[in-house]
Amino acid sequence: MIRLIATFIAIVGFSMSAYAAGDAEPNKQLVWPFDGVTGYVDQQSAQRGFQVYNQVCAGCHSLKRVSYRNLVEIGFSEAEAKAIAAEATVIDGPNDEGEMFERAGRLSDRFVAPFANEQAARASNNGALPPDLSLMIKARPDGANYLYSLLTGYSDAPAGFKVGEGLHYNPYFPGKQIAMAAPLSDDLIEYQDGTQASADQMAKDVAIFLQWASEPEMQHRKNMGIKVLIYLAIFTIFFYIAKNITWRDVK
Numbered sequence: 001m002i003r004l005i006a007t008f009i010a011i012v013g014f015s016m017s018a019y020a021a022g023d024a025e026p027n028k029q030l031v032w033p034f035d036g037v038t039g040y041v042d043q044q045s046a047q048r049g050f051q052v053y054n055q056v057c058a059g060c061h062s063l064k065r066v067s068y069r070n071l072v073e074i075g076f077s078e079a080e081a082k083a084i085a086a087e088a089t090v091i092d093g094p095n096d097e098g099e100m101f102e103r104a105g106r107l108s109d110r111f112v113a114p115f116a117n118e119q120a121a122r123a124s125n126n127g128a129l130p131p132d133l134s135l136m137i138k139a140r141p142d143g144a145n146y147l148y149s150l151l152t153g154y155s156d157a158p159a160g161f162k163v164g165e166g167l168h169y170n171p172y173f174p175g176k177q178i179a180m181a182a183p184l185s186d187d188l189i190e191y192q193d194g195t196q197a198s199a200d201q202m203a204k205d206v207a208i209f210l211q212w213a214s215e216p217e218m219q220h221r222k223n224m225g226i227k228v229l230i231y232l233a234i235f236t237i238f239f240y241i242a243k244n245i246t247w248r249d250v251k
């Protein structure tokens, strides 16, 4: 009985929170390379997305579940991943004297967070906490479309809408105002592969990169699914033929 009541409360609570978020604009809908059963990681785009994360978002957002060595999974060579890791400063230790010390990042390190702790992160962001982005695409419904919409959705507030102190109007965020200022603008960075870094392009690329980060096994899972389907199809034919042969004399 108690379970039943708890379930009921959970369902009501969930639908109410969904309702509370209901004032946000519906997400823009894009076609993504990772969509569907044949979905794959667009490595070129994911590498650009890494560049966006690294040069823009990493100033405020951690990506704690990803290690530098994981970067080879989106097509960086091991040497490139090593060089990227080495640019980071890792606090390690304690050493023999009991002191913590700094060293260059290695492949086995997780991505280094921009702030030492939550308090430092909040202090630098008007009291708001930039969340870790490792699982962001999975944590929000329709995650990639939401992220893309959020990043490209900043605009002036309509007349009569009062934007709070330190907040920015964004109709895709629940409540329509967010503590993060628009992080992207055209040509903010220079892409290594020469692609024009429009705000739109960067938003797509970083969504593809973060989709991979939140589900690195996605492509393997989908490839496996297709193999299983092919296997089942072949066996269906095989068994059909076997059945016909077995029963051919019984009419």
Ligand code: HEC
Pocket (backbone or CB within 6 Å): 052, 053, 056, 057, 058, 059, 060, 061, 125, 128, 129, 130, 131, 136, 140, 147, 150, 151, 177, 178, 179, 180, 181, 183, 184, 206
């Ligand atoms: C100057 C700091 C700063 C930068 C740079 C920045 N963000 Fe944020 N971000 C924040 C803060 C602060 C919040 C919390 C906003 C809030 O709770 O109102 C946030 C929130 C978010 C959220 C959560 C939205 C939600 O639904 O809760 C996402 C997703 C996000 N940022 C993505 C990005 C991406 C992607 C980039 C890089 C393109 C980026 N941010 C760059 C400070 C930053």
